Amino acid sequence: MARNPERRTALLDAAIEVLADEGARGLTFRAVDARAGVPTGTSSNYFTDRDQLLSQVGDRIFVRLTPEPGAIGTAMRPAPSRELMVELMRRLARRMAAERTCYLGLFELRLEAVRRPELRTQLTRVLRSDLDENVRLHLDSGMPGDADTVRLLYFALTGLLLDHFTVPGLHGERDLDDLIETVVNRVVPEV
The missing domain is CATH 1.10.357.10 (Tetracycline Repressor, domain 2)
Known part of the structure; x- marks a missing residue:
């Protein structure tokens, strides 16, 4: 699993945008990669599955709202x-x-x-x-x-x-x- 914290944060911020714009059904690794402007497959190097992505998106939202x-x-x-x-x-x-x-x-x-x-x-x-x-x-x-x-x-x-x-x-x-x-x-x- 990739360990670049800045990239992880950028992917999570992109995932928040996808979630807000397209809803939970639109939140895919491919959509996150496209929104973040990174090569296809990057998100799957940082998150094992969609549940982990959703969980970490929740954590990131609360960090940004604090x-x-x-x-x-x-x-x-x-x-x-x-x-x-x-x-x-x-x-x-x-x-x-x-x-x-x-x-x-x-x-x-x-x-x-x-x-x-x-x-x-x-x-x-x-x-x-x-x-x-x-x-x-x-x-x-x-x-x-x-x-x-x-x-x-x-x-x-x-x-x-x-x-x-x-x-x-x-x-x-x-x-x-x-x-x-x-x-x-x-x-x-x-x-």
């Missing part, structure tokens, strides 16, 4: 409030929009996980860990609300982003920032 070190601490400096929650949710949505391909790839992985128990186990572990960390940060920072507040915001933002990326005209003239503010104001209790 904020830069220190970004969370900086964002949490203002006093806890509903207004800060609105701003944090907007920042999160902007980060996801900047990594639109990753976010769409993650949706495709979720759908594929319905049919692949090992992928489902991996995604569940990673998503649960991420959600648990968000709950911990929320509670430790003294933000208004409880663990269920974070879960409700997670559900709402996941749905809003799915709509935003797949059927952007669904909510008419309302923009994403406005919808986020509405959700936060209805879910997060006043301090």
